[in-house]
Amino acid sequence: xxxxxxxxxxxxxxxxxxxxxxxxxxxxxxxxxxxxxxxxxxxxxxxxxxxxxxxxxxxxxxxxxxxxxxxxxxxxxxxxxxxxxxxxxxxxxxxxxxxxxxxxxxxxxxxxxxxxxxxxxxxxxxxxxxxxxxxxxxxxxxxxxxxxxxxxxxxxxxxxxxxxxxxxxxxxxxxxxxxxxxxxxxxxxxxxxxxxxxxxxxxxxxxxxxxxxxxxxxxxxxxxxxxxxxxxxxxxxxxxxxxxxxxxxxxxxxxxxxxxxxxxxxxxxxxxxxxxxxxxxxxxxxxxxxxxxxxxxxxxxxxxxxxxxxxxxxxxxxxxxxxxxxxxxxxxxxxxxxxxxxxxxxxxxxxxxxxxxxxxxxxxxxxxxxxxxxxxxxxxxxxxxxxxxxxxxxxxxxxxxxxxxxxxxxx
Ligand code: C2E
Ligand code: SIN
Ligand code: SIN
Ligand code: SIN
Ligand code: FE
Ligand code: FE
Numbered sequence: 001x002x003x004x005x006x007x008x009x010x011x012x013x014x015x016x017x018x019x020x021x022x023x024x025x026x027x028x029x030x031x032x033x034x035x036x037x038x039x040x041x042x043x044x045x046x047x048x049x050x051x052x053x054x055x056x057x058x059x060x061x062x063x064x065x066x067x068x069x070x071x072x073x074x075x076x077x078x079x080x081x082x083x084x085x086x087x088x089x090x091x092x093x094x095x096x097x098x099x100x101x102x103x104x105x106x107x108x109x110x111x112x113x114x115x116x117x118x119x120x121x122x123x124x125x126x127x128x129x130x131x132x133x134x135x136x137x138x139x140x141x142x143x144x145x146x147x148x149x150x151x152x153x154x155x156x157x158x159x160x161x162x163x164x165x166x167x168x169x170x171x172x173x174x175x176x177x178x179x180x181x182x183x184x185x186x187x188x189x190x191x192x193x194x195x196x197x198x199x200x201x202x203x204x205x206x207x208x209x210x211x212x213x214x215x216x217x218x219x220x221x222x223x224x225x226x227x228x229x230x231x232x233x234x235x236x237x238x239x240x241x242x243x244x245x246x247x248x249x250x251x252x253x254x255x256x257x258x259x260x261x262x263x264x265x266x267x268x269x270x271x272x273x274x275x276x277x278x279x280x281x282x283x284x285x286x287x288x289x290x291x292x293x294x295x296x297x298x299x300x301x302x303x304x305x306x307x308x309x310x311x312x313x314x315x316x317x318x319x320x321x322x323x324x325x326x327x328x329x330x331x332x333x334x335x336x337x338x339x340x341x342x343x344x345x346x347x348x349x350x351x352x353x354x355x356x357x358x359x360x361x362x363x364x365x366x367x368x369x370x371x372x373x374x375x376x377x378x379x380x381x382x383x384x385x386x387x388x389x390x391x392x393x394x395x396x397x398x399x400x401x402x403x404x405x406x407x408x409x410x411x
Contacts, residue, residue: 024180024183025058025214025217025242026183026235026238026239026242027179027180027183028046028048028057028058028180029058029060031046031146031176031179031180032044032045032046032058032059032060032146033060034172035146035148035169035172035176036060036062036148038168038169038172039131039148039151039161039168039169040151040152040153041131041148041149041150041151041152041161042061042062042063042149042150042151042152042158043059043060043061043062043063043064043125043127043148043149043150044059044060044061044146044147044148044149045058045059045060045089045146045147045149046058046059046135046144046145046146046147046180047081047089047093047144047145047146047147048143048144048180049083049093049142049143049144050080051080052083053080053081053082053083054080054081054082054083054089054090054093054144054145055078055079055080056077056078056079056080056081057078057144059074059077060074061074061123061125061149063125064123064125071222071225073396073399075398075399075402076399076402076403076405076406077402078405078406083142085112085113087113087116088101088113088115088116088130088132088147089132089145089147091112091113092132092133092134092145093134093142093144093145096134096136096142097134098131098132098133098134098166098169098170099113099130099131099132099133100130100131100132100160100161100163100166101115101129101130101131101132102128102129102160103128103129103160104117104127104128104129104130105117105127105128115127115130127149127150128149128150128158129149129150129151129158129159129160129161130147130148130149130150130161131147131148131151131161131166131169132145132146132147132148133145133146133147133166133169133170133173134173135173135176135177135180136173136174136177137174137177137178137181138174138177138178143177143180143181144177144180146173146176148161148169206407207407207408207409208356208357208360208409209246209247209248209249210246210406210407211352211356211403211404211407212245212246212248212349212352212353212356213242213243213245213246213352214242214403214406214407215351215352215355215356215400215403215404216241216242216245216345216348216349216352217238217241217242217245218396218399218400218403219348219351219352219389219392219393219396219400220234220237220238220241220344220345220348221234221238222392222395222396223344223348223388223389223392224237226392237295240291240292240295240296241295241299241345243292243296244292244295244296244298244299244345245299245345245348245349245352247281247296247299247300248281248299248300248303248349248353249277249281249300250281250284250296250300251276251277251278251279251280251281251282251283251284251300252277252280252281253280254276254277254280255273255274255276255277255280256273259273259274260274261363262363262364263363263364264364265364266364275304275312275313276313276321277300278300278301278302278303278304278312278313279301279313279316279318279321280300281296281297281300281301282297282298282300282301282318283318283319284296284297284300285297285300295345297318298343298345298346299345299346299349301313301316301318301346302337302342302343302345302346302347302349302350303346303349303350303353304350305336305337305342305346305347305350306336306350306383306384306385307338307339307342307347307382307383307384307385307386307387308338308382308383308384309335309336309337309338309339310336310383311336311337311342311350311384312336313334314327314333314334314335314336314337315327315334315335315337316334322334323335339386342386347385347386347389348389350384350385351377351385351386351389351390351393354377354384354385355373355377355393355400356404358372358373358376359373359404360409374394374397377390377393378390378394
């Protein structure tokens with residue numbers, strides 16, 4: 001059994017490990033975007049091997065995207081299919097072969113697979129040419145499957161994928177498989193670290209942490225686009241921000257289990273102890289070695305500040321826990337940060353965290369209904385939350401709600 005101090009040290013090591021590495025979702029997006037450009041594909045999907053199945057993990061569809069209003073995103077979906085010969089992706093993973101299909105609706109009977117057109121029907125898309133290949137790492141293990149759909153010429157005519165595409169794509173697949181595997185390891189490492197540190201019940205923590213991170217990234221992206229932040233800057237920041245948001249409560253590692261896991265309401269004193277998780281978390285990333293440390297420290301420190309200045313821990317010196325000079329309130333305590341004094345990352349995670357906490361059951365409370373949660377967020381806009389960000393949250397609520405289904409609690 002590791003002591004709290006050892007756990008803290010492990011978490012610091014983790015911070016160093018993940019500094020250089022990109023996040024999985026971001027990597028999938030990069031891989032698929034690149035693949036679609038390379039092969040002029042209108043659409044594509046990536047399946048990742050998870051628990052012995054293929055998990056539909058990321059997709060893009062240019063045609064469907066263009067049918068949406070400007071600024072809208074396609075909703076996230078996920079499902080898993082067995083690795084067997086009953087689907088095209090399953091067959092490719094099962095046999096480690098490339099399938100280059102000229103027309104999904106005219107697959108010859110002699111072919112080992114059939115096309116399932118239910119997705120086309122559901123979304124009103126027409127799949128024709130389809131190049132599906134296994135993502136195999138350098139140890140020859142299947143990491144997933146990438147599927148490119150509808151090779152399109154300059155005039156928008158759908159062609160078949162050529163043989164040259166196949167060899168190019170094989171080269172690309174190895175690069176993609178290794179990149180995906182590397183980032184997958186990062187995500188797994190963070191999750192292991194968090195559960196090793198025993199932040200609550202791991203069954204509760206894992207999905208919560210992933211959801212809070214995903215909501216935060218969605219809000220950030222929508223807000224940044226609204227403010228016309230250049231896409232490269234969004235991409236660069238989003239990457240570190242997701243991991244920082246996953247670690248928003250990492251300071252809870254140092255809070256005793258009697259408090260952390262108390263099945264009822266806190267006393268005043270217990271709450272005061274709990275509040276220090278913000279400072280403890282910030283200390284972990286204190287001597288900001290990298291952009292990632294810096295963002296993680298900001299998120300830990302400021303995710304419980306409130307727009308109207310009534311949050312915690314306020315203007316504090318994270319090393320001494322005392323008020324910063326000149327920021328004492330009338331009792332000599334640090335005053336809460338207000339409005340834009342709270343960094344954007346903290347204001348975003350505040351919304352994501354509370355939204356998720358209210359939607360979930362905890363040792364000390366039952367889950368609220370969606371209606372109650374949304375009413376509360378609306379009601380607390382301008383007091384607890386940044387009103388502009390709450391507007392963004394409601395603008396993209398369909399996306400937020402689709403993300404929540406990617407990380408259900410009972411997994
Ligand atoms: P958490 O469970 O992740 O909750 C995050 C934040 O969501 C809370 O920050 C609070 O702003 C909001 N929230 C969660 N549940 C409720 C609720 O039932 N009503 C309202 N109005 N807001 C809610 P807060 O209060 O600063 O708490 C920080 C963390 O302290 C919580 O993280 C949780 O781990 C713990 N905590 C807070 N109060 C209690 C309690 O009475 N008992 C126990 N065992 N833990 C508590
Ligand atoms: C992500 O959540 O990082 C990937 C999805 C996206 O924002 O496009
Ligand atoms: C595109 O195809 O241009 C964007 C599609 C997406 O982001 O899902
Ligand atoms: C965590 O420990 O990071 C998840 C618990 C929470 O935020 O309530
Ligand atoms: Fe917190
Ligand atoms: Fe939290």
